[in-house]
Amino acid sequence: MITGNYKTRYQDDESIWNNWAKRWGFALSIVFLVVFPFVADNYMLLLAGQIAIFIIAVAGLNVLVGYTGLMSLGHGAFFAIGAYTAVAIHHEWPGTFPLITLVVSILVAAAFGVLFGLPALRVKGLYLAVATLSANFIVLFFIREHWFEEWTGGVRGTETPNAVFFGVELVSQQAKYFMIAPIMVIMLLFAQNLFRTRFGRALIAIRDKDYSAEIMGISLYSYKLKSFAISAGYCGAAGCLWAYFFPAILPEDFGLNMSITLLVCLVAGGMGRTLGPIFGTMLILLVPEMLKVIVSMVTDGDAMAQRYFSPMRDIVFGLMIIGFLIFEPMGLVNIWDRFWRFLSRWPFAK
Amino acid sequence: MLTVKDAELSFGGIKALDQVSFEARSGEITAIIGPNGAGKTSLFNIISGFYRPQRGQILFDNTDITRMRADKRANLGIARTFQNLALFRGMTVLDNIKLGGHIRLRSGFWTSGWFYGSAQREELALRAQIERDVIDFLELDHIRNAPVAILPYGLQKRVELGRALAMQPNVLLLDEPVAGMNREETEDMARFILDIQERWGTTILLVEHDMGMVMDLANQVVVLNFGRQIASGSADSVQHNPAVIEAYLGTKATQEASLQAS
Ligand SMILES: Nc1ncnc2c1ncn2[C@@H]1O[C@H](COP(=O)(O)OP(=O)(O)OP(=O)(O)O)[C@@H](O)[C@H]1O
Ligand SMILES: [Mg+2]
Numbered sequence: 001m002i003t004g005n006y007k008t009r010y011q012d013d014e015s016i017w018n019n020w021a022k023r024w025g026f027a028l029s030i031v032f033l034v035v036f037p038f039v040a041d042n043y044m045l046l047l048a049g050q051i052a053i054f055i056i057a058v059a060g061l062n063v064l065v066g067y068t069g070l071m072s073l074g075h076g077a078f079f080a081i082g083a084y085t086a087v088a089i090h091h092e093w094p095g096t097f098p099l100i101t102l103v104v105s106i107l108v109a110a111a112f113g114v115l116f117g118l119p120a121l122r123v124k125g126l127y128l129a130v131a132t133l134s135a136n137f138i139v140l141f142f143i144r145e146h147w148f149e150e151w152t153g154g155v156r157g158t159e160t161p162n163a164v165f166f167g168v169e170l171v172s173q174q175a176k177y178f179m180i181a182p183i184m185v186i187m188l189l190f191a192q193n194l195f196r197t198r199f200g201r202a203l204i205a206i207r208d209k210d211y212s213a214e215i216m217g218i219s220l221y222s223y224k225l226k227s228f229a230i231s232a233g234y235c236g237a238a239g240c241l242w243a244y245f246f247p248a249i250l251p252e253d254f255g256l257n258m259s260i261t262l263l264v265c266l267v268a269g270g271m272g273r274t275l276g277p278i279f280g281t282m283l284i285l286l287v288p289e290m291l292k293v294i295v296s297m298v299t300d301g302d303a304m305a306q307r308y309f310s311p312m313r314d315i316v317f318g319l320m321i322i323g324f325l326i327f328e329p330m331g332l333v334n335i336w337d338r339f340w341r342f343l344s345r346w347p348f349a350k
Numbered sequence: 351m352l353t354v355k356d357a358e359l360s361f362g363g364i365k366a367l368d369q370v371s372f373e374a375r376s377g378e379i380t381a382i383i384g385p386n387g388a389g390k391t392s393l394f395n396i397i398s399g400f401y402r403p404q405r406g407q408i409l410f411d412n413t414d415i416t417r418m419r420a421d422k423r424a425n426l427g428i429a430r431t432f433q434n435l436a437l438f439r440g441m442t443v444l445d446n447i448k449l450g451g452h453i454r455l456r457s458g459f460w461t462s463g464w465f466y467g468s469a470q471r472e473e474l475a476l477r478a479q480i481e482r483d484v485i486d487f488l489e490l491d492h493i494r495n496a497p498v499a500i501l502p503y504g505l506q507k508r509v510e511l512g513r514a515l516a517m518q519p520n521v522l523l524l525d526e527p528v529a530g531m532n533r534e535e536t537e538d539m540a541r542f543i544l545d546i547q548e549r550w551g552t553t554i555l556l557v558e559h560d561m562g563m564v565m566d567l568a569n570q571v572v573v574l575n576f577g578r579q580i581a582s583g584s585a586d587s588v589q590h591n592p593a594v595i596e597a598y599l600g601t602k603a604t605q606e607a608s609l610q611a612s
Contacts (some may be wrong), residue, residue: 010481011474014470014473014474193463193464193469197457197462197469198462198469199458199459199462201445202449202452204438205441208437208438208440208441209439211436212432212436212437215421215424215429215430216421216449216452216453216513216517217422217425217453217517218421218452219421220421
């Protein structure tokens with residue numbers, strides 16, 4: 001039985017870490033994040049960096065889809081804008097301080113978010129999903145266009161710069177990890193804070209009952225656009241880090257495929273929840289890797305057998321996602337919640 | 351305080367409101383009554399800004415607000431509850447009520463996201479004020495952290511009143527606050543409404559079918575029938591107005607006729 005959730009000041013009740021389980025959970029996660037790069041090999045660091053970047057983007061999508069209740073199939077485009085903004089900045093001003101690049105990427109992506117969010121003022125649900133779809137094609141069209149080739153590399157893609165902090169170039173996977181992980185933590189905390197205060201509450205209100213929100217004095221126009229801006233800004237940050245993390249990027253990396261992957265991560269993890277993007281992204285990015293390992297163990301390096309087993313990987317992965325939608329539509333966080341409910345009542349009830 | 355002048359609203363061929371004029375005087379309770387489909391909710395909808403009347407005006411303290419956006423009217427202090435509950439179902443009671451404080455708080459996304467500093471100060475002040483003026487007042491202490499979706503209907507109605515109260519409104523529109531409630535819940539609600547009027551001097555507009563409650567609470571009664579305003583005045587005078595008796599008996603008579611026919 002977990003008890004002791006007893007407080008004597010509103011301040012304690014209103015704090016993020018309002019019980020010991022959350023406090024310890026957070027502390028342990030930080031310890032893990034700090035220790036991990038020292039024990040992981042390069043392959044694991046590569047995966048970890050990729051996951052951390054995706055978590056930022058999915059957390060951004062969560063602001064819009066999970067908390068504001070607006071659908072988007074275009075967030076891969078904002079990711080692309082972040083990545084190419086970073087490349088373009090370094091093309092013009094090599095050696096720009098990485099945090100400045102990050103902020104500019106966020107702002108540029110946010111501006112495009114507002115632009116592509118305009119349909120949200122008129123339509124909702126599936127219609128909005130279709131309207132945002134166009135972002136993928138429009139943005140990638142301009143990235144491939146040869147007028148911009150000098151900055152984007154056009155269809156052939158472009159090499160990307162490394163981050164340089166005060167003369168120290170971040171080259172190794174490990175060094176890059178130390179830039180990405182803290183930014184992820186800060187951005188997750190920012191999102192978490194947002195949704196327990198005035199601004200985020202207004203977004204949730206719009207999701208739950210838009211006309212009631214209006215009666216409370218919440219301007220649907222401005223809040224919906226701000227929600228688009230914030231969520232696109234998160235994807236822009238992810239894009240910028242992506243450009244720093246990988247040696248080169250291609251327009252194809254970011255299209256509709258990425259938009260859908262982001263959405264799948266969010267749904268698998270749980271929409272409108274802080275931990276949703278973290279769980280969902282880890283699941284969706286780690287399972288294919290594990291399947292790869294399993295396949296290579298089963299086939300034992302036999303090239304012929306691998307040819308047959310590789311397509312199975314995709315099928316298993318696809319079935320897993322479908323199974324998820326059917327059996328756990330609220331996402332992984334729901335399993336987590338059930339576990340804690342069980343623990344907090346134990347041994348008195350199930 | 352709030353004046354409706356010659357308001358007219360139609361949906362296609364249906365006239366939901368036709369030449370409705372009255373003034374809700376400051377600090378008084380004005381009841382709007384009428385048979386089903388008379389246009390009571392439509393009247394609230396033009397006052398709170400969901401619909402624009404095709405003709406006529408709505409004045410708040412002598413300023414014309416007929417064309418003002420719904421969310422701007424909250425800043426003037428116009429609050430309402432809905433006939434069918436319109437709570438934020440994914441939130442707790444406390445969060446629902448906190449939304450009533452939205453207009454009074456200032457923090458934008460930046461200060462909200464960093465939390466420590468002005469956002470925290472504001473949130474704590476809001477919490478203290480809500481605890482005092484809403485949660486204690488409406489006796490919601492035991493359920494403040496419950497998700498609203500699991501509460502019984504009567505309590506949900508009370509939470510919705512609490513959310514409107516948290517706006518510290520000048521004008522409060524209550525659309526059938528006791529519909530579907532049992533005797534005890536109805537009496538509690540009537541007591542809360544009188545307490546609100548007494549404690550904050552709020553101007554209240556009340557749509558209600560429970561005639562006993564209307565006669566007890568209202569300083570003034572406006573009667574609608576098929577969108578037309580057929581009477582207005584004190585509870586007593588309206589009760590004995592032949593047009594009103596006709597409207598109510600008329601609907602009763604047709605109801606009975608249709609019952610017999612079936
Ligand atoms: N959005 C709408 N579209 C079309 N017709 C509408 C709309 N809203 C209301 N009406 C019509 O306007 C008339 C008045 O409806 P209203 O809801 O205002 O009645 P009411 O007095 O609140 O009735 P009740 O006591 O049943 O709540 C009804 O005939 C209704 O069908
Ligand atoms: Mg009605």
